[in-house]
Amino acid sequence: MRTKPLSAMVLAAALLTVAGCGGGGDSSGEAAGSPSDPAKVSGTITVLTNRTDLVQDSTMKKYAAQFKKTYPKVTVKFQGITDYEGEVKIRMNTDNYGDVLLIPGVIAKGDYPKFFAPLGATKEMARTYRFTGKTDVEGKTYGIANFGTANGFVYNKAVWKKAGIDDWPTTPAQFLDDLKQVKEKTGATPYYTNFKDGWPLSGAWTNNVGSVSCDGKAWDALAASEKPWKSGSELNVNDTLLYDIVHEKLSEKDPTTTNWEASKTQLAKGKIGSMMLGSWAVNQMRGAATAAGENPDDIGFMPFPAQKNGQFCATLVSDYQLAVNTHSDHKPAARAWIDWFTEKSGFAAKEGGVSALTSMSFPEVLKPFQDNDVKLVERSEATTEQVNAIDNAAEIGLSKPDYRQKLIDIARGAQKGSLQDYFADLDKRWAEAASVAGN
Secondary structure (H helix, E strand, O other): OOOOOOOHHHHHHHHOOOOOOOOOOOOOOOOOOOOOOHHHOOEEEEEEEOOHHHHHOOHHHHHHHHHHHHOOOEEEEEEEOOOHHHHHHHHOOOOOOOOEEEOOOOOOHHHHHHHEOOOEEHHHHOOOEOOHHHHEEOOEEOOEEOOEEEEEEEEEHHHHHHOOOOOOOOOHHHHHHHHHHHHHHHOOEOEOOOOOOOHHHHHHHHHOOOOOOOOOOHHHHHHHOOOOOOOOOHHHHHHHHHHHHHHOOOEOOOHHHOOHHHHHHHHHOOOEOEEEEEOHHHHHHHHHHHHOOOOHHHEEEEOOOOEEOOEEEEEEEEOOEEEEEOOOOOHHHHHHHHHHHHHOOOHHHHOOOEOOEOOOOOOHHHHHHHHOOOEEEEOOOOOHHHHHHHHHHHOOOOOOOHHHHHHHHHHOOOOOOOHHHHHHHHHHHHHHHHHHHHO
């Protein structure tokens, strides 16, 4: 972690587009509008995806076969990419980065028009789709969400019941008490950090911003905040809970040995009590339970332990956004795939995600939230580019695992320091970056 003062040069670099990602040519600027006549749409398109598992088990081919019934002249090919962010970033130095792709998080929002074809006017798109603000650039939308996900804790209901816990905790302190009960009465690991794989620390915990205050603009507010980790703030409450879980030995003994794939089976078998994840993970855990001969109905989902005026809130955030390569020679076919995949495939529901379509109801995995009046707060992305620029210049990494891995190491005594000193350092670096950004 850096400690020296920030310079304007560092921030300027953070504000630029992806280093070395200049694109293979100028954007055509041609829109990828929804085709009106399937019979007139043709061509072979390549779809890039991070879901290598669904490519390998032929699930994506089955979707393509269904799609072809509506668009018989279009052939869809898939490329599953393990290191999606890293490889696609490199490919975007050329024009050859598929016809349809998931927008890499490393691409600056302001640069979307260089790489992707506009899909429509945002005001009109917002009538049909959720999360349009995430890819809005000057009134045009450049991506449609794969699906949305609500944030919370995936947990084994049978384990918690065995521990004598029937109700969701309403405060972080109560959540910690419940984890202690799980440890004492069941022998299960109360909470699993997924420290080694890292991404659950960067994604799920950061996506909670907005859950405590029940404010969809809490993420936007970071752009104007000088102390995001001050007492009572979203990041303070979230990160303090994670610290306390580890500090009070309510997580796995050695976080450096965690294994994401194995953790799904362990939670299904009741060896793990809970994990912070998005709602998309519920079906994966239930699948692991079925495969292990356990009861999939034991897998539950609860909101973050905080209430606003007596009500739980959970942030609703967009997954990757599907976009059309601006250099594609088959834009109508590419847009047809995105429309069909979003509206007809049933992919979002199968994954336990929230459909990007405003007309679609919430998935079954969120029924407990609906039954218990949990308010879903869609996260605004109006200042994401500014927030990311400050974050990058401060070298903190809200969307990277490093800073929370250090938090865990401090909590377990693997690194020196205190929680308050760590928060103070994060606030200092953030304030320096924000100050430079304001000049």
